[in-house]
Amino acid sequence: MENGILGQKWYLYATEFFAGMALMAVEIGAQRLIAPYFSSSQIVWTIIIGTIMIAMALGNVYGGRTADRDPKPEHLYRRIFLASLWLALIPVVGKYLIVGISGLLILAIDTHFLVVAALAACLVLFVYPLFLLGTVTPSLARYCVTRQEETGNIVGRLGAMNTIGSIIGTFLPTFVTIPAVGTNLTFLLFAGILLALSLLYFFREGGHRKKVLLGLVVFGLACLLGHRTSFAFWEKPEKILYEGESVYNYLQVRDEPDSVILSTNVLFGVQSMKLKQEGLTGMYYDVALAAPAMAAVDQKKDPSLLILGMGTGTYAHQCARYYPNLGLAGVEIDPKITALARQYFDLPASMHVTTYDGRAYLDRDNQQYDVILVDAYQDITIPFQMSSVEFFRSVKAHLKPGGVMVLNMNLKGNAPGSINDYLGDTVAAVFPAVYTADVPQATNRELFAGESTGMVRQLDRAAEKEKNPELQQLLQSVKNTLRPYHSDGRVLTDDRAPVEFLGMQTLDGLIREEVGTYRRTLRKKGIRGLLEE
Numbered sequence: 001m002e003n004g005i006l007g008q009k010w011y012l013y014a015t016e017f018f019a020g021m022a023l024m025a026v027e028i029g030a031q032r033l034i035a036p037y038f039s040s041s042q043i044v045w046t047i048i049i050g051t052i053m054i055a056m057a058l059g060n061v062y063g064g065r066t067a068d069r070d071p072k073p074e075h076l077y078r079r080i081f082l083a084s085l086w087l088a089l090i091p092v093v094g095k096y097l098i099v100g101i102s103g104l105l106i107l108a109i110d111t112h113f114l115v116v117a118a119l120a121a122c123l124v125l126f127v128y129p130l131f132l133l134g135t136v137t138p139s140l141a142r143y144c145v146t147r148q149e150e151t152g153n154i155v156g157r158l159g160a161m162n163t164i165g166s167i168i169g170t171f172l173p174t175f176v177t178i179p180a181v182g183t184n185l186t187f188l189l190f191a192g193i194l195l196a197l198s199l200l201y202f203f204r205e206g207g208h209r210k211k212v213l214l215g216l217v218v219f220g221l222a223c224l225l226g227h228r229t230s231f232a233f234w235e236k237p238e239k240i241l242y243e244g245e246s247v248y249n250y251l252q253v254r255d256e257p258d259s260v261i262l263s264t265n266v267l268f269g270v271q272s273m274k275l276k277q278e279g280l281t282g283m284y285y286d287v288a289l290a291a292p293a294m295a296a297v298d299q300k301k302d303p304s305l306l307i308l309g310m311g312t313g314t315y316a317h318q319c320a321r322y323y324p325n326l327g328l329a330g331v332e333i334d335p336k337i338t339a340l341a342r343q344y345f346d347l348p349a350s351m352h353v354t355t356y357d358g359r360a361y362l363d364r365d366n367q368q369y370d371v372i373l374v375d376a377y378q379d380i381t382i383p384f385q386m387s388s389v390e391f392f393r394s395v396k397a398h399l400k401p402g403g404v405m406v407l408n409m410n411l412k413g414n415a416p417g418s419i420n421d422y423l424g425d426t427v428a429a430v431f432p433a434v435y436t437a438d439v440p441q442a443t444n445r446e447l448f449a450g451e452s453t454g455m456v457r458q459l460d461r462a463a464e465k466e467k468n469p470e471l472q473q474l475l476q477s478v479k480n481t482l483r484p485y486h487s488d489g490r491v492l493t494d495d496r497a498p499v500e501f502l503g504m505q506t507l508d509g510l511i512r513e514e515v516g517t518y519r520r521t522l523r524k525k526g527i528r529g530l531l532e533e
Helices: 009-038 042-069 073-106 113-134 136-144 148-181 183-205 209-226 284-288 290-294 314-322 335-344 358-364 389-397 419-428 454-465 469-481 499-532
Strands: 240-245 250-255 259-263 272-275 304-308 327-331 369-374 399-409 433-438 445-450
Touching: 009 042, 009 073, 009 113, 009 136, 009 148, 009 183, 009 250, 042 073, 042 113, 042 136, 042 499, 073 113, 073 136, 073 183, 073 209, 113 136, 113 499, 136 148, 148 183, 183 209, 240 335, 250 335, 259 335, 272 314, 272 335, 284 290, 284 314, 284 399, 284 445, 284 469, 290 369, 290 399, 290 445, 290 454, 290 469, 304 314, 304 358, 314 327, 358 389, 389 399, 389 419, 399 419, 399 454, 419 433, 419 445, 419 499, 433 454, 433 469, 445 454, 454 469
Parallel strands: 304 327, 304 369, 369 399
Antiparallel strands: 240 250, 250 259, 259 272, 399 445, 433 445
């Protein structure tokens, strides 16, 4: 072992450093690969971290045993070689496997779909390469230690190199590579680093020409095929105006016949939209237009609206059209979304959008508003800090007398104890008057909250006096569907807000309703009958 490149300890330490870097980069990349399909909730993060830790633990045990039994470095670098090729192929086949796994499981299971599907995807895609990387540390410890009295020193150095590499592998993808070049190229970059480590060993040791050639060919094909694949690969390429990633989100701008749509998740819903012809959207933004009427903004001097979760400005655009006297202010945590809003959604440069977290913005803002829209929830990815009683108290403190909060809840569940029940109860613990209205043909429910039932009388008045027939019909429709909310005392707090689990239960119910027909067809007619239907 003292001959060749392994006779120099720097190479072994470099191997430990880059293995630790690649491990954490893969963990960050795994979340970004899975999030567009399963959300970026704490549940998904937990599954990813837990799966990786299990794979690493098994790799540690296996690596230690094999290094003691047959301490040939060639075995370790062969494993790093295999791990690098596996990771390089993830951008090529990963999305197809995720969608395939989801399609099979959605027809087979009734509960905990998100957990089972995300876990299955992680097991298939990431366990094997991370198991192989888990063998690195115990193997290198075996190769480096030549005298018993230096064991602690060497193991400590290896641990330090792994930790430093892991730190860089955590920050580099999050703040540099993923926002700059995307998840696919991030996987290819760190796979390439591992491949270079193994190929350098093979070159120096000699006799591995076939492995070197195989590695270069496979990696080259992965670079050629993997760096341009779309997360929504089933969409027609000409429909995709933009696809990219920010620090916070996967982002896709899609051109539809009657609208331009922003999605931050390829499987669940629409984040924002712009109609190609002016009018109502047919979505929850329309129902939320009742809030300015409830706040009687037509009777106030310089009325104001604050939007927490501005997106591309769909609601702001609608309010500017139907309530032209309403002053608008928006808060959006993702600056890339704001940039896309100005490029594709005609958000005017004159409309100022603050890049900030919604709750943190309220904590520093001294102004009060006539209407506040909270539109920060996406599938089950609900920021717990914007669902607690403390948050809604802050919203209430920022409302003027007679002001109205409207909350967009995007998982409408009918079972008792759903996420919307908890959110409704929490709001009712702060606001004396709470009403809800379901959005037709959608999973959204709008919640309106204010100081008194006078907000409903103001809606009645506005519906009668409104001169715009389109808006008048809408307000009348909302008035007819509006229901007073009665609380059962389930309150979310900063200390306890299990929003992901509550959202997952509601999501399971929605899946059962939506795919029930297909499941019955599968049971009666088999896969051929399902495909025919």
